Amino acid sequence: MTERTLVEAITLALARTMDENEKVLVVGEDVGIDGGVFRATAGLINRFGKDRVRDTPVSETVIAGISVGLAAQGFRPVGEVQFMGFIYPVIDQLLNHASRLRTRTRGRITCPMVIRAPYGGGIHAPEHHSESMEALFTHIPGLRVVIPSSPARAYGLLLAAIRDPDPVVFLEPKRIYRSIKEEVEDTGNAIALDKCQLLRAGRDITLVSWGAMIVETLQAAETLSTEGIEAEVIDVATLKPLDAATILNSVEKTGRCAVIHEAPYTSGFGAEIAARLAEYGLTNLLAPVRRVTGYDVTMPLPKLEHYYMPTAARVVAAARESMEFS
């Protein structure tokens, strides 16, 4: 049994898939001898060589664009973008090419590529290093968006992402890269995409979250439990395609729901979940869906960052309000 951090689990999954399939390549800035600025690719170049672990020049367009070309040729590129703050040129490649090659060629050319990027705040990082912009990706048809929330889920989901025949954006909550350890065995067992993960069962309210905010959400569930409120906690894990059924089924039971995310409020992915509940679960709702999110502000620099980050206390307060609603 080996305890691993989330970032170690990522490395393990990368190595596993590279071992299984020689078509898997890693590309990105500093992924070679440096092992990535977060060490996610540490050791891979020694094990798999510099043909398969490739340092790119500083160019996110290249990381994504070259992956499209490689993927179209049957390779399985895994591109690392150093921080989400630099991923925006990648959106051009994903939206205009990767996500639609299959459709526009009616299946003749496909794009089995993964773009990995750390995201999120709470580590006192410099400007542009702390945003949570996952919703931007969920708006792109033909793209999978996956966010793990623990080492074991990171391992299983990344295996699935790399083995998947279509493009996947794999966003890594860097605040919990090293803060949680968990047993992760190199079993090669993937976790199914398009499935939410039920992390805690409860009858009173459904708390839905993903990524690092799962930590605060589970803390809140503990606190609520001491007050006699049993929260069900769902980790969305695969934001797109969304496993709405798991959420709807839970809310059918609890009648109440709060969505928790670090990203800004307006057009955050919580809006999608609230809309699904309004569309397909309205008659089950005993209270309005609550959203506990970041504010609609530019991500503050570290000195004011703590004001921005949703806290367990805010989740607890929202859940209580929901429980009191009648």
Add this chain to the structure above:
Amino acid sequence: MPPQNDPSNVAAAFSIPFTRYLAVDGSVEEELPDFAHDPAALIPLYRAMVLTRIFDEKAIALQRTGRLGTFPSSLGQEAVGVGAASAMLPEDVLLPSFREQSAQFWRGVTMKEVFLYWGGDERGSNFEGPREDFPVSIPVASHFPHAAGVALAFKLRDEKRAAVCIGGDGATSKGDFYEGLNIAAVWSVPAVFLINDNQWAISVPRQKQTAAQTLAQKAIAAGMPGEQVDGNDVIAVRDAVARALKRARSGNGPTLIEALTYRLTDHTTADDAHRYRSDEEVSQRWKEEPVSRLRNYLVSQDAWNKKDEEQLLSVCKEEVEKSADEYLATEPEPVSEIFDYLFKELPDDLRAQREFAIARIGGNEHD
């Protein structure tokens, strides 16, 4: 293959000039440019480089003790920023990358402001001095097109001002670098693009960044002159930037300058360069660094002595310490500040969020 030696078969040809005045040991290699004839005139440049180095040391010490965020040292690259900024006029606009503290200081950005920024406080980008200078650009190369835009504004208003944009060797691999250069040349705007070619982009050495022989020659594809200077020779940097600025101001368009220097320490305080480069390489490069080079020259001209040096070091240390104290004593901002600069007027939709954020901390904005 067409015969290369027949000029009628050459569609285009170019060469990249290289400028250095001071040899590595501080001896004069070429006749100095006018501004450098009087050694005393170089003392402010020397002082600015020394100040930056002492600031740098302090910033790293503060980071190591948890009182500053991640910090990108400019150790060994002081001549790039000082050379460029000292050639500029106050009314020009600087668009720096994250590693050009020396240029910022020369322009009048205070050390306290730079500490604040890297300490995670937005007020550090609200410069009291150069009001039109851009805040540092963290997304590599993203500011190159901005420089073209700033320069176009000068041109449209018929002003004799110029934009100076500084980026790294890694930046030249990005589309926005080239796109910015291209438009600047097509529209012939008064911009100077300066590359701090410190040989590394985190762990990726310059040779893996591009197959081109020089970065300066990227100018040729954009249709502007490109040249190389010894970026550890502050006289050469200032000279090249001054010539480019003159060109820009007289309506002759932009220039690209590649300043060859070396990053003598980690990429940032979050990096460990031992993972990817040898100590031998670094100690070799210490022999070329800009501060002792200029000092050796000044000493050789009897323009500087041990006492001057001691005095300068103690004055700089005092200034740095004072700024650090001011930074550390700065009251944090209230939470309302994260809302109040998003728009000229806070939209109603955000007002509720602002009130909620304040209420959350018990109405005590300074919680």
